[in-house]
Amino acid sequence: MLLGIFLITAALCGLATASASEAPSFVGSQSCASCHQTEFEAWTDSHHGWALREPTPQNVLGDFNDASFEHKGITSRFFRENERFFVETDGADGKLARFEIKYVVGVAPLQQYLVEIEGGRLQALDIAWNVEAGRWYHLYPDEDVSAGNGLHWTGFYKNWQARCAVCHQTDFQKNYDPKSRSYQSTWAELTVGCEACHGPGEAHVAWAEKRPGYDSGRWSGLAPHGLLTPRSEGRQAIEQDMCGPCHARREAIGPDSTLPGAPFGDHYNLSTLGDGLYFPDGQQDQEVYILSSFLQSKMHEKGVTCSDCHDSHSGGLVAEGNAVCTQCHNPVGRSEFPSLVLKDFDTPDHHHHKEGSAGAQCVSCHMPERDYMVVDGRRDHFFRVPDPLLSQSVGSPDACLSCHTGETAQWASAAIAGWAPDSKPRDHAYATLFAGVQRQGLDPEKLAGLVDLARNTEEPAIVRASALREIGDRGDAATARALAGLLTDDSELIRMTAVRLWRQTQPQERVERLQPLLDDPVASVRIAAALELASIPPEALAEDRRAALGAALDGLRASMGAKADFPEAQMAIGGLAMTMRNWDAAQAAFAEAVFMDPQLIQAWLTRARIAEALGEMGEAAAILASAREHNPDDAGLAAQLAQLLIQQGRPREAVPVLKDSVAADPGNEEMRINLAFALLQTGDLSAAAAEIDLLRSRAPDRPEVEILHALHQVASGDLAAARETVRGLKQRYPNLRLPPQLDALSQIP
Template identity: 30%
Template sequence: MRAVIQASFFFLIMVYGCAEDPAPRVTSKAIYTGAEACATCHLEAYKEWQGSLHLRSMQVPSVETVRGDFRQNNTYTYRGMTSRMFVREGTYFMETDGADGKREVYPIEYAIGDRDTQWYLTTLEGGRIQVLPAYWDVREQTWFDPVEGLFDHPQGFAPGDVNYWTNFGRNWNFQCHDCHASQIKKNYDPETGTYATHWTDLSINCETCHGPGGQHVAFWKALPDQVPARDTTLVNLQFLSSEQSVEVCAQCHAHKRIIKEGYQPGDPFYDFYELEVLDSEKFWADGRYRELNYNTLAFLMSSCYTAGHLTCAGCHDSHHLGPVRAEGETRAATYDRVCLDCHRVDVGEPVERHSNHKTVGCVDCHMPPVEEVKRIGIYDHRILSPVPENTVRFGIPNACNECHSDQTPNWAASWVKTWWGSQADEVAQAEAIALGRVGDPKALDGLIALSKDQSMVLRASAAVLLGRQTDDRAEKALIDALDDPHPMVRTRAVEGLMVYGSDAGIDAVIERLDDSSRLVRLRAASMLEGVNLSGDRGNKLSEALTEYRTMVADLLADDPEAQVQVGIDALQRGDDRAGEMAFRQALKVWPGMPDAYAGLGTVFIRNKQFSEAVKMWGEAAARDSALVAPLHHACELWETDIRNGFRTRPGTARDYTDLGDTYTLRDSLDVAIYWYRKAIESDPNYAVPYHNLALVCAEAGREEDAEAALNRYRQIAKDANAVRELEVLIRERKQRPDG
């Protein structure tokens, strides 16, 4: 059944896992005290932190914290939607369109951001904290709509869109909560669909990076004065490996899926998060970001990290969030100094001899701003040299042409080759990813090479893309990747082998059901569901699947994509009731989710409830045109079921109306009109076929027939509201350009 469903619509595969911690750490009970408890003993660090963006990641609105203009430049209109911001008796408000499109005033309870932009939040029914529709650009000192630079949706959002501000796509509790406060518990109740979200501090506090301080505080409070002692209840960040150190920052500064709450510094990162890799179109083929993203994945690909073991703290002061600037030093000079601390020998003196430019710094060429993201300052953390040849070949932006915009990429590539020689390796890497994404056989050699790269990100990316190849060498490389030391690579190798689909590959994945990493085990289990395993291997699969389903149900009840996957898994094991419940849970969180409607349509088809199936597939196809084909298939099944009924009894007006509906949904309007007229002949007082006939005739441009059917519907329909709604629908169809 899974093959049928997957041919119809896309499903997210969500798994959970962990990586073994290579470094010893002291564990302590997770008792959090909040940042204020740290100030007594660590006053200097506390004061530094108070000047950081970590403190200001999320704040209660006040004169001191609000950056937007709520008094003069306080009205903004985009695509017909006007928001007005104002202050009344010290409380901040935004007047804007609500869920029903009507004007309403909302109190602003929280502000997110401070440096580049500031966004404003309000709480709606059910504890849903929502991001309001206008935000303030700190640099340009004006208001904007989120679609201007952050969402690729220039026409704006309507109340039915998932990213309309009152809907799931702009819900802070699910979408934003892990990065804009500390020690957050969502506390989502799937039965009521409500949140009771709790946090320790509205900031990124000390314990986010240093771990829970409850035992640490208790230890020192209980100790008599002047008694020498050493507390070991906190992790010493200086003794973390470079990977663990970066992971402390990655809990916020990475594009990831949250798979478990409660991460502490030094914990196995992949117990709690799963990073995306370069099979995603969110990245250019060389790893540069194409949209709003975070710096960890790019940094993990940089040679500064893979070869030099540089960590975030090597450049960024952990309390200031940036290099500490010397007195009188410019920002550019500060960053040059930080880079030259490591690279002075290979760059040499003066720096101009290395760059062949007199007025550029290290960041200008090696960490240019990501221009695809507007209004938020994001710099490319791959820390690469510019590769204009990748612009020529794959359209990837390069730093040379971002300055020399009047010149061509070929011009820039010529100078780069003259000054610094061939960049064949960089081009080959981008080519392997770009061709691998579309399954081009020419990617094979490059992907095999990347599967042995120093970067975990490139190895994992190669593994998942090798699954789209058909050559036997791809299978061998994937089986080899199952022995990679990093769980992300083994996980993506499991995925690649299951897509590749060979018997040997599936056997190799089965052997990974007892992998040391839970991430790998559960990905293998989720992809092997439906495979009949017996004995010890069957028991291991069953155990892993049980844990997987429990975690999704408990932790991701408010994740509609995860709930759809739960529904798919239930259908695959023959539990239609559980599948239906999961799909309905997804719709509770995201009303209008096409995949959830498609899942319900599949449930109803399996149970021969064809009229309900057509309704669900109709809802799905109305929101995703790719689902029109399965809608037509459902209509055919319904038609066959109706006609089979004629073998044992005469057709009724309802039967003929239903047949008309199956043809309407397949855009066979003339046939639909025939069946609606036959329904009317069978029972002239049955109102439904008049209603549907009026709509179809209006759609077909047969205005007189539409008006006649509407007039008859007015006479026999008992619901005045239904009559008015039909009149509106017909009027709208007449006014459409193609009507």
């Protein structure tokens, strides 16, 4: 009935782009130049214009004059042959190979390079060109991204079509075939062109040229001038839907570029403030691409939008320096934002720094910068007021101390209090709450705090949704019921994150609460509801609701198929298949996940557990052995493999696994106990005695160690000594269960 949901090859077409079949054709940015020359010229040299280009001598900024770069023992060479550019570097097998540069990415402060490998896969090199410094450098200098690692540049995490193309190209269509693991991708324009933001231009060009018979009604969803009509209302919402998909940390629902102006939630799941992406107070930590930061801000609350600060075509700022901020924050104000404080902010009376210095720049205090990709500085769009003591308490960076590195949070806080004695630090109580949950776990008091935060309509929706995400499936039925009203919240993000709370409830109650969301106007909410109802038999729903469940499951199936080239998506497919007890599909998905990323330990372990549960003990051992080949230093894998081998009566095979693990982690008592037991089973009494003696000196209070000692005594023929050891165990641990041979020994007078 639902078997097809989980097949890796299912739903390869992905989610349909809204009205794509009825949209006019793409005509290319050059078609816009004759009428919109100023905008075209501003765009041409913008970051959008440089998002992806052919590797011509004019576009390639890196040194390809037989330049070399060494990193962790591998020397890569960059060279050219006439008009073609090449790199010699380590391939997937770790051996040096030659690759042709197919495309260049970006213009400043760095430029990356794409090469094509088997299956039409475009891969981004880990070595990039620092445009400002004029040198090659490695994007991951401190990480293990060597060949054989899932993070190697040839791997699926560095694949252009899966990870980057929808935001760097116009009308990108992925066309991934999971059977062959290959791509037949297409696009309307190589880079981010005019139509990436304005929509396909065929009808608009026809309108502008006053072609005979032009009729905007020929196409669906067009304004009279032939361009797409945004589906959202208001400038902020329209721009958020237009800019947000690429300037946000999010998970795509479908595989391809979406038409501009489509509602964000119909195509993406926005990341919230947890998962290691943000500091507890909401400051950016990992590469989060702005949107969720902006959604926390007072500016967003008051209606500020992207084009208030950024030129839509050049991508640059609308003014220089502090003038960007003072267009609103000044003694006169701005009519669109009536709540502005009317004051001269661009003065030492406010910023308390020397005129023209870095400290006098608004962004230095209110938009602190972090470097990504090593050299790419990006500013936080929360627009926070510095609070040094809060930052110190929750472990977040502080704007003051980033410059005044020799000072303390107490010093900075006292300075701020001296400048503005009547002001109070903003109340970010959720920062302390999030920090406590992340550091100490979720106890009843913190759970109650998260519940209160999720219901607090004074906080931004992104913060409330983050509280729900922190609860996740760690709450209980009572928690879900306390937050049931959020299933109808105005925010689609809150509705979507509230759905998971019902995972811990009984099936019938889950059905009653979630089935209305199968008709939610936003696709991300419908899919979230389908995920939680996927294990529910359709007959548990009223007959008139089964079609809605089927449609939502179709959306879930399509979304999973759209990301079949993501290791993490294969993990999700496998997890859902397990929920449905579809073991073949689960095994296939987890096997694909570890093919894509051999370091996904949980996928290996889950594969082995499924095989073991199905009685395929040999297959389980083979899976763990393969996992260990790819992850020789993982103690957990070694322990699982050794335990399974011992259970199968194969202690001789378990001994070398355990010896390697003990050598790698000499202080691991569990491994030594397992090793001693395996040695006893093989009859190597001398080696077993050495391990047992070491354990008795290090862990004399562990009963397992004394049991091993007694077993060794029995194996050595010293039954009297073994009997005394067992008696001692019985006295110290009266309820201890002993192995049969020792239990029998204890019965002898």
